[in-house]
Amino acid sequence: xxxxxxxxxxxxxxxxxxxxxxxxxxxxxxxxxxxxxxxxxxxxxxxxxxxxxxxxxxxxxxxxxxxxxxxxxxxxxxxxxxxxxxxxxxxxxxxxxxxxxxxxxxxxxxxxxxxxxxxxxxxxxxxxxxxxxxxxxxxxxxxxxxxxxxxxxxxxx
Numbered sequence: 427x428x429x430x431x432x433x434x435x436x437x438x439x440x441x442x443x444x445x446x447x448x449x450x451x452x453x454x455x456x457x458x459x460x461x462x463x464x465x466x467x468x469x470x471x472x473x474x475x476x477x478x479x480x481x482x483x484x485x486x487x488x489x490x491x492x493x494x495x496x497x498x499x500x501x502x503x504x505x506x507x508x509x510x511x512x513x514x515x516x517x518x519x520x521x522x523x524x525x526x527x528x529x530x531x532x533x534x535x536x537x538x539x540x541x542x543x544x545x546x547x548x549x550x551x552x553x554x555x556x557x558x559x560x561x562x563x564x565x566x567x568x569x570x571x572x573x574x575x576x577x578x579x580x581x582x583x
Contacts, residue, residue, distance in 0.1 A: 446515025505579035520552035
Protein backbone atom coordinates (compact mmCIF):
# COMPACT_ATOMS: atom_id res chain seq x y z
CA UNK A 427 0.00 0.00 0.00
CA UNK A 428 1.29 3.44 -0.96
CA UNK A 429 0.11 6.63 0.71
CA UNK A 430 -0.20 10.31 -0.06
CA UNK A 431 -0.63 12.65 2.91
CA UNK A 432 -1.92 16.16 2.53
CA UNK A 433 -0.21 19.09 4.22
CA UNK A 434 -2.18 18.70 7.45
CA UNK A 435 -0.81 15.17 7.94
CA UNK A 436 2.92 15.70 7.39
CA UNK A 437 3.87 14.30 10.78
CA UNK A 438 1.77 11.17 10.27
CA UNK A 439 3.33 10.82 6.82
CA UNK A 440 6.85 10.78 8.28
CA UNK A 441 5.79 8.07 10.75
CA UNK A 442 4.35 5.98 7.91
CA UNK A 443 7.72 6.32 6.16
CA UNK A 444 9.42 5.28 9.39
CA UNK A 445 7.24 2.15 9.41
CA UNK A 446 8.40 1.44 5.84
CA UNK A 447 5.45 2.62 3.77
CA UNK A 448 5.99 4.47 0.50
CA UNK A 449 4.45 7.79 1.53
CA UNK A 450 4.47 11.03 -0.41
CA UNK A 451 3.67 14.20 1.50
CA UNK A 452 2.14 17.21 -0.23
CA UNK A 453 3.85 20.40 0.94
CA UNK A 454 3.49 22.71 -2.05
CA UNK A 455 -0.08 23.93 -1.60
CA UNK A 456 -1.41 22.33 -4.78
CA UNK A 457 -5.15 22.31 -5.31
CA UNK A 458 -7.47 19.44 -4.46
CA UNK A 459 -7.97 18.33 -8.05
CA UNK A 460 -4.21 18.04 -8.62
CA UNK A 461 -3.82 16.04 -5.41
CA UNK A 462 -6.55 13.62 -6.49
CA UNK A 463 -5.01 13.31 -9.95
CA UNK A 464 -1.64 12.40 -8.41
CA UNK A 465 -3.32 9.92 -6.06
CA UNK A 466 -4.95 8.09 -8.95
CA UNK A 467 -1.94 8.30 -11.28
CA UNK A 468 0.37 6.72 -8.69
CA UNK A 469 -2.26 4.35 -7.23
CA UNK A 470 -1.94 5.79 -3.73
CA UNK A 471 -4.31 6.08 -0.79
CA UNK A 472 -4.84 9.73 0.04
CA UNK A 473 -4.95 10.44 3.76
CA UNK A 474 -6.61 13.75 4.56
CA UNK A 475 -8.60 15.66 7.16
CA UNK A 476 -10.16 17.80 4.40
CA UNK A 477 -13.80 16.76 3.89
CA UNK A 478 -13.91 18.59 0.55
CA UNK A 479 -11.58 15.95 -0.93
CA UNK A 480 -14.17 13.26 -0.22
CA UNK A 481 -16.80 15.05 -2.30
CA UNK A 482 -15.11 14.45 -5.65
CA UNK A 483 -16.50 11.74 -7.90
CA UNK A 484 -15.02 8.30 -7.11
CA UNK A 485 -13.15 9.69 -4.09
CA UNK A 486 -14.25 6.77 -1.94
CA UNK A 487 -11.95 4.52 -4.00
CA UNK A 488 -8.74 6.07 -2.73
CA UNK A 489 -9.45 8.88 -0.25
CA UNK A 490 -9.45 8.14 3.48
CA UNK A 491 -10.85 10.88 5.70
CA UNK A 492 -9.23 11.13 9.14
CA UNK A 493 -10.57 13.25 11.97
CA UNK A 494 -8.07 15.76 13.30
CA UNK A 495 -6.46 14.83 16.57
CA UNK A 496 -3.22 13.93 18.27
CA UNK A 497 -0.62 11.84 16.48
CA UNK A 498 -1.73 8.81 18.51
CA UNK A 499 -5.35 9.36 17.46
CA UNK A 500 -4.33 9.70 13.80
CA UNK A 501 -2.20 6.56 14.03
CA UNK A 502 -5.18 4.68 15.47
CA UNK A 503 -7.50 5.91 12.72
CA UNK A 504 -5.14 5.04 9.87
CA UNK A 505 -4.50 1.64 11.49
CA UNK A 506 -8.20 0.89 11.59
CA UNK A 507 -9.15 2.32 8.20
CA UNK A 508 -6.15 1.08 6.20
CA UNK A 509 -4.92 -1.89 8.26
CA UNK A 510 -1.50 -0.31 8.68
CA UNK A 511 1.12 -2.59 10.18
CA UNK A 512 3.46 -0.33 12.16
CA UNK A 513 6.09 -3.10 12.03
CA UNK A 514 5.89 -3.41 8.23
CA UNK A 515 9.50 -2.58 7.25
CA UNK A 516 10.74 -0.11 9.86
CA UNK A 517 13.62 2.22 9.06
CA UNK A 518 13.90 1.29 5.39
CA UNK A 519 12.79 4.64 3.90
CA UNK A 520 14.17 8.16 4.19
CA UNK A 521 11.89 10.15 6.47
CA UNK A 522 12.84 13.31 4.58
CA UNK A 523 12.31 12.35 0.92
CA UNK A 524 10.74 8.83 0.98
CA UNK A 525 13.56 7.10 -0.95
CA UNK A 526 14.47 3.50 -0.06
CA UNK A 527 17.61 3.52 2.10
CA UNK A 528 20.86 1.78 1.14
CA UNK A 529 23.65 0.46 3.33
CA UNK A 530 26.27 3.17 3.85
CA UNK A 531 29.84 2.75 2.69
CA UNK A 532 32.90 3.96 4.61
CA UNK A 533 32.75 7.43 3.08
CA UNK A 534 29.11 7.93 4.11
CA UNK A 535 29.79 6.51 7.60
CA UNK A 536 32.43 9.22 8.08
CA UNK A 537 29.71 11.88 7.92
CA UNK A 538 28.32 10.76 11.31
CA UNK A 539 29.21 13.52 13.81
CA UNK A 540 32.32 12.80 15.88
CA UNK A 541 30.49 13.20 19.19
CA UNK A 542 28.20 10.25 18.38
CA UNK A 543 30.60 7.96 16.55
CA UNK A 544 30.59 4.45 17.90
CA UNK A 545 29.79 1.06 16.49
CA UNK A 546 26.15 1.37 15.44
CA UNK A 547 26.27 -1.77 13.36
CA UNK A 548 24.74 -1.17 9.96
CA UNK A 549 24.48 2.48 8.94
CA UNK A 550 22.16 3.52 6.11
CA UNK A 551 22.04 6.48 3.77
CA UNK A 552 19.58 7.99 1.35
CA UNK A 553 20.90 7.99 -2.23
CA UNK A 554 18.61 10.93 -3.09
CA UNK A 555 19.26 13.44 -0.32
CA UNK A 556 22.45 11.87 1.13
CA UNK A 557 21.08 11.83 4.68
CA UNK A 558 22.80 9.24 6.88
CA UNK A 559 20.87 7.12 9.40
CA UNK A 560 22.28 5.18 12.34
CA UNK A 561 20.74 3.30 15.24
CA UNK A 562 21.08 5.92 17.97
CA UNK A 563 18.90 6.70 20.97
CA UNK A 564 16.32 8.51 18.84
CA UNK A 565 15.83 5.37 16.77
CA UNK A 566 15.21 3.32 19.90
CA UNK A 567 12.51 5.79 20.97
CA UNK A 568 10.94 5.64 17.52
CA UNK A 569 11.12 1.84 17.50
CA UNK A 570 9.33 1.82 20.87
CA UNK A 571 6.59 4.09 19.47
CA UNK A 572 6.09 1.83 16.43
CA UNK A 573 5.88 -1.25 18.68
CA UNK A 574 3.34 0.51 20.91
CA UNK A 575 1.09 1.40 17.99
CA UNK A 576 1.46 -2.07 16.53
CA UNK A 577 0.38 -3.71 19.78
CA UNK A 578 -2.42 -1.23 20.52
CA UNK A 579 -3.96 -1.03 17.07
CA UNK A 580 -3.38 -4.46 15.57
CA UNK A 581 -3.54 -6.54 18.75
CA UNK A 582 -0.26 -8.21 17.77
CA UNK A 583 2.91 -8.52 19.79
